[in-house]
Amino acid sequence: MKSGSAFANRFGAKVSLAGAGEGLFLVIARLSDPAPRVRARDGQVVMRLNGTKVLARMALKQALALLKDPGISKVGGVQLDMERYQKFLAAQVAGGPPPGPQPPQP
16 A cells, blocks of 8 residues: 555655565553464564563554454554664673663763
């Protein structure tokens, strides 16, 4: 689906939603574990953040359907910088911070 509205065109915005493929979504439930709801829509929990938040891989259509579930508070797309993510993973394995500039210590 592509946006071609006058409003979008006026600001040079280009919106394109791919119909196929999967994306990564942050799913936040109101009170309970959202994982069963994600799996019920053919999604896969990639990472559990806490009791009410997960990162899930699913198609956009399923993510939009999940938004209509009364037990779900929010569903939002997540984009990863793969280079930084790989550094993060390497640091986790090595047990230290990733190489590169570090934030100042208080």
